[in-house]
Amino acid sequence: MPPPTGPAARGPLLGYALFAAAIAAVWGIEAYAIPWTDPYLTGIVIRIGMSLLAVMGLALVLGFTGQFSLGHAGFMAVGAYGTAMVVLHTGIHPMIGVFFGGLAAAFAGLLVGLPTLRLTGDYLAVVTLGFNGIILVFIQNTPALGGAAGLTGLPVVTTFGWTFTWVLLGALFIRNLLNSSHGRVFAAVRDNEIALRSLGVDTTRAKVIAFVVGAFWAGVAGGLLSLYRASIFPSQFQFERSIDILAMVVLGGTGSLSGPLLAAAALTALPEVLRPIADYRMIIYSLLLIVTMIVRPQGLLGGKELIDLFRRRPAAAKASGGKAA
Amino acid sequence: MILFLQQLINGLSLGAIYALIALGYTMVYGTLQLINFAHGEVYMMGAFAALYLAKWLGVDQNPSVPGVIVVALGAMVFCAVLGMTIERVAYRPLRKSSRLNMLITAIGVSLLLQNIGLLAFGALQSFPSLLPEAKWELTAGLVLRSQDVQIFSTTVALMLALHHIVERTQIGRAMRAVSHSRDTAALMGIPVDRVVSFTFAIGSVLAGAAALLIALDKHKIEPTMGSAYGLKAFVAAVLGGIGSIPGAVAGGLLLGLAETLVSGYIASTWRDAIAFILLIGILLYKPSGLFGKHTVEKV
Numbered sequence: 001m002p003p004p005t006g007p008a009a010r011g012p013l014l015g016y017a018l019f020a021a022a023i024a025a026v027w028g029i030e031a032y033a034i035p036w037t038d039p040y041l042t043g044i045v046i047r048i049g050m051s052l053l054a055v056m057g058l059a060l061v062l063g064f065t066g067q068f069s070l071g072h073a074g075f076m077a078v079g080a081y082g083t084a085m086v087v088l089h090t091g092i093h094p095m096i097g098v099f100f101g102g103l104a105a106a107f108a109g110l111l112v113g114l115p116t117l118r119l120t121g122d123y124l125a126v127v128t129l130g131f132n133g134i135i136l137v138f139i140q141n142t143p144a145l146g147g148a149a150g151l152t153g154l155p156v157v158t159t160f161g162w163t164f165t166w167v168l169l170g171a172l173f174i175r176n177l178l179n180s181s182h183g184r185v186f187a188a189v190r191d192n193e194i195a196l197r198s199l200g201v202d203t204t205r206a207k208v209i210a211f212v213v214g215a216f217w218a219g220v221a222g223g224l225l226s227l228y229r230a231s232i233f234p235s236q237f238q239f240e241r242s243i244d245i246l247a248m249v250v251l252g253g254t255g256s257l258s259g260p261l262l263a264a265a266a267l268t269a270l271p272e273v274l275r276p277i278a279d280y281r282m283i284i285y286s287l288l289l290i291v292t293m294i295v296r297p298q299g300l301l302g303g304k305e306l307i308d309l310f311r312r313r314p315a316a317a318k319a320s321g322g323k324a325a
Numbered sequence: 326m327i328l329f330l331q332q333l334i335n336g337l338s339l340g341a342i343y344a345l346i347a348l349g350y351t352m353v354y355g356t357l358q359l360i361n362f363a364h365g366e367v368y369m370m371g372a373f374a375a376l377y378l379a380k381w382l383g384v385d386q387n388p389s390v391p392g393v394i395v396v397a398l399g400a401m402v403f404c405a406v407l408g409m410t411i412e413r414v415a416y417r418p419l420r421k422s423s424r425l426n427m428l429i430t431a432i433g434v435s436l437l438l439q440n441i442g443l444l445a446f447g448a449l450q451s452f453p454s455l456l457p458e459a460k461w462e463l464t465a466g467l468v469l470r471s472q473d474v475q476i477f478s479t480t481v482a483l484m485l486a487l488h489h490i491v492e493r494t495q496i497g498r499a500m501r502a503v504s505h506s507r508d509t510a511a512l513m514g515i516p517v518d519r520v521v522s523f524t525f526a527i528g529s530v531l532a533g534a535a536a537l538l539i540a541l542d543k544h545k546i547e548p549t550m551g552s553a554y555g556l557k558a559f560v561a562a563v564l565g566g567i568g569s570i571p572g573a574v575a576g577g578l579l580l581g582l583a584e585t586l587v588s589g590y591i592a593s594t595w596r597d598a599i600a601f602i603l604l605i606g607i608l609l610y611k612p613s614g615l616f617g618k619h620t621v622e623k624v
Contacts, residue, residue: 068428115609122360123608125428126559130601133556137598239552243436250429282440289433294418297426 022168030161042160048268049163053221055248055264056170057214063254064178065210066190071128072218073241074135079105079219080226081139084151094157098223105219106212113211118204132239139234150233158228166224170217186210247285251292252300259301327466332589338473340581341480345535346558347573349528355504355568356524358424362431365555366438367408367529371536372546373446375400385453393455401533408529409522442548449547452540472542483534484574491570500524560600564607566617575615
């Protein structure tokens, strides 16, 4: 057996043990800490969890694969309404409904991605932006989906425990995907698509995979949202929501997973902490986007992970030396 | 048949507006390969500039043709300055960085202007009629409004002026050279920065004219009108072949017709979806657009 290399060298077992410990910790908190916590605070933490899921998907599409999607809230809408339909019309467990919501969003991602991902990134930006609009027009005009008035009467099952179980599953899935050969193709698509094509790699296929996976996790975030307050409205999934998610990924750092997650937590909590600035949120976001692009285009943790900051220096030096060779 | 002809008039009128805005997108894309998302917001700001200028000059109290011309020129100059400022402040520092970064910046500028508009102007404002309005019944049921005539005649005049500038003047030749190859143009001694700035100015002037025309037609303006019209005008530019000036005009008219026909014969609620259905269709079958040239990627 060849010796394992790269991140797997630490042993897959350790990773899965950590994952199991994290799941146990989440349910421990759910059982012993949440009942004593202020529900308002719990609500913020649950909303942070949903942002984390949505941001993971876009970090994969935009940060790691370099494809500019502007309609992430549209996929959240598909996930939310898909979950709601499954939960309302079948008797299955709502969390399995969330999985189906994610699948619906992934299918929508496939439909949008297949024709557009063959072309350069600019078209994807416009088509996803348009998709966000179309999906809302569709929901508003479909009585079965509640129209503009929204859909009510859903069960309330999105708890801290379920939300963060999904977050951990998502983080594990995306981390493993990035460490696989798929992940290296994604990074190569971002860095030099033409060179990759000349090596015989099907870049469209790689982009579609990243896009569909990103849409799936956005759909899961939407599904959890639909089971959080017993009702959903088309207005929850407008373009502004897509921009929120985009800002989190760009500010957190493209090519990093922990950076965007950190930004998602901060930007979801910030308007709650600083109520007076809530009205100026979009102005602050837009200024942050422009200034970040001009001053620090790689974002907070561009290309690095949080854990890299705590590693010993020689390891980091060796890694960069290896890249240059 | 009468209904169809009526939809044709309405559609061409709407399409002319789309065409004017689409020209700004297509010219900027031609020179910088950037989707200037902020272009729609320049158009929105043009409408509000026209409104405040008209109020300040008192043109809304006693309308006159010279007054309207002054308001129109004022709005167009305002848009030109705004467009050039955006390019200078937000896009020029990023000229060397990746297209993704420029695109994110463009989104940022667009959001910034739209939200400044929402804070400064509120939600919706009514726009006074500055010109006498008339309706002519051509045959039974077929109505031609004076606003339609205004839109057609102004659009045609502006297109002829644009054609003259691009094809017959020194700066127009420089624009074509820069859009052909920015690096080669720079080597030939063409001041690329000044040409790009001029391109933004021309596109913004057309957007300002479109804003005044639509304000005089609909009599209401709002800070979100930029994203609504801007996005569709961009689709029109892609439809015609991004980077192509005749393509932008054709795409605009085509999209205007498609939208009015859909709202006339299917349902007005689906009107907003048709632009993107057309866009996805054209991307599937002819990604370079109706008038676009097929380009070969070079490494």
